[in-house]
Structure formats: structure tokens, C-alpha cells
Amino acid sequence: MFNATLRFDLGDDTNALRDLVHDWAQTRVRPMAQQIDADNLFPAELWSEMGALGLLGVTVPAEFGGAGMSYLAHTVAVEEIARASASVALSYGAHSNLCVNQINLNGSPAQKQAFLPKLVSGDHVGALAMSEAGAGSDVVSISLRADKRNDHYRLNGNKYWITNGPGAQTLIVYAKTDPDAGAKGITAFLIDKDMAGFSTSPHFDKLGMHGSNTAELIFDDVAVPFDNVLGAEGRGAGFLADAPVARIFRDAKLMEIGAGTSEIRRMLIGREMMGAM
Numbered sequence: 001m002f003n004a005t006l007r008f009d010l011g012d013d014t015n016a017l018r019d020l021v022h023d024w025a026q027t028r029v030r031p032m033a034q035q036i037d038a039d040n041l042f043p044a045e046l047w048s049e050m051g052a053l054g055l056l057g058v059t060v061p062a063e064f065g066g067a068g069m070s071y072l073a074h075t076v077a078v079e080e081i082a083r084a085s086a087s088v089a090l091s092y093g094a095h096s097n098l099c100v101n102q103i104n105l106n107g108s109p110a111q112k113q114a115f116l117p118k119l120v121s122g123d124h125v126g127a128l129a130m131s132e133a134g135a136g137s138d139v140v141s142i143s144l145r146a147d148k149r150n151d152h153y154r155l156n157g158n159k160y161w162i163t164n165g166p167g168a169q170t171l172i173v174y175a176k177t178d179p180d181a182g183a184k185g186i187t188a189f190l191i192d193k194d195m196a197g198f199s200t201s202p203h204f205d206k207l208g209m210h211g212s213n214t215a216e217l218i219f220d221d222v223a224v225p226f227d228n229v230l231g232a233e234g235r236g237a238g239f240l241a242d243a244p245v246a247r248i249f250r251d252a253k254l255m256e257i258g259a260g261t262s263e264i265r266r267m268l269i270g271r272e273m274m275g276a277m
């Protein structure tokens, strides 16, 4: 097994997944990491490769094409990809966790059947759009509106900083359905990029994370059927807070920092000791 810095007994399946992802990321992704950064473009072919390896639906049951594994296993996959390229890992996490896992957790059986297989195979790319130019940490202050009509909603407004936004076919988008109801007035929608009135900006030239494509999303009177509500109306803000995966995914970032710090410290201490000899 690959010698991870922190050695926990994660079980045979998760250890095997770590080996698989480590080998793929080190032989395939690491050699292209510098070029990805220079080109500021995610290599589209990696989606189908990750799909073939079973990495896009780690937490999704086999009936929808997934691996049916734990959040811990998913976190290990993110960690090993990030070891090779942080920007590939960011795009991978947005797709496999924020989008795919969210549909798996909160989607109806029909929604799962309609959306998950293509996302898990890598035929479609996924994104999740919550943030806006004026609403980051304070997500309850989003202003994208979803107004109810007879048999559909109309979405108007913008989202900002959306990972995979430029190419995603399936996007989970949070909108205000009841502006006076605070966190209870937010609803999540499943958006297809081909819906009329939906468009994206070109991908941003960010300071870092080059190659993890990020964009603004623009909703100009987009008609969204009732069937595309993810979960129930007014449950949007609850999804991220309720789901343990959000906490685990955030906290895993700290683990990455901790593991990296530990590696660097060992290197620096080692250098000091060698220099003193």
C-alpha cells in the first residue's frame, strides 16, 4: 500500500481505493499539473478516465453506477488527487461531492435515475451554485429569484465563482423562492445547461487553482419544471447544513493542511539535523 503520511487503518477497501487513486493521480495527473496551471484549462478527458476508474460516484449506490463506498473513502480519493494537482481535485470535489453526492442524498428516485448515471460515468460534468457576488459566507442573503408560475418556476439572477460552471451539464442551483422567509425561503433546483435563458461567462483567470474552471452563471428568465426541485421547496439552505458530508468535506481540507504541514515540518527538521551533523 502507498505510504500515506498519517497511517490510519482505514480498512482494506479504502486502502485499495487509495492505492488505485494514488497510482492514477501520480502517473497521469501529476505530469500534466504544470501544464494545466499554465493553460488554465481542465483537461476534459480526465472526466471519462475518472468515471472509468469509479471515482465520480464513490458514495453513490451501484444501481446508479457508483461504487457504494463511504464518505471517508471519498475524502481519501480527493486527498490523493490533490497530492497531484489541487485544481483537478477542486473540480473533482465540486463534481463528485457537491453535485453528485447531493443528488444522491436529496434526489427523488426519478431524479437519481435521470441525472446520476451520466454524472457518474463522466459523460456529464456537475456543479453546485450557491455563491453570488454579494453572498459568499452569508449565503442566506442570495438574491437569485425563483418565481412560481402555473407549472414551473422562472429563475432570474446570477451566481458567481462556480467551479465547473463553464462546462457543467448539470448544476444544482440555490434560489430564493420566498425572500421573506430567510433560510427557509431557499430552494435547490436541478438545472440543465441547455435550458433556454441560461448562460455562463468564459472561465475566470484566477490568482490560483488554474485549470479548475470557474465562471459566473447567468439566469435570464429560465423556465424550470416543478420536477427539477431537489428535495422540497424551502429546503435549500438545509441541505448543506444537515448533510454530514458538507462537514466532512470542509474538515478534510484542514486535514490536508495538517498533513502538508507535518510533511514540511519533517522535511525542515530533517534538513536542520542534516545541516548540524
Ligand SMILES: Cc1cc2nc3c(=O)[nH]c(=O)nc-3n(C[C@H](O)[C@H](O)[C@H](O)COP(=O)(O)OP(=O)(O)OC[C@H]3O[C@@H](n4cnc5c(N)ncnc54)[C@H](O)[C@@H]3O)c2cc1C
Residues within 6 Å of the ligand: 094, 127, 128, 129, 130, 131, 133, 134, 135, 136, 137, 138, 160, 161, 162, 163, 164, 206, 209, 214
Ligand atoms: C476557487 C473558488 C471556487 C469556488 N467554487 C464555488 C462553487 O463551486 N460553488 C459556490 O457556490 N461557490 C464557490 N465559491 C465561492 C465560495 O464558496 C466563496 O468564496 C466563499 O463562500 C466565501 O465567500 P466570499 O468570497 O464572498 O467571502 P466573504 O464571505 O466576504 O468572506 C471573506 C472573509 O471574511 C470571513 N468572514 C465572513 N463572514 C464572517 C463573519 N461573520 N465572521 C468572521 N469572519 C467572517 C470569511 O471567513 C473570509 O475569510 C468558490 C470560490 C473560489 C475562490
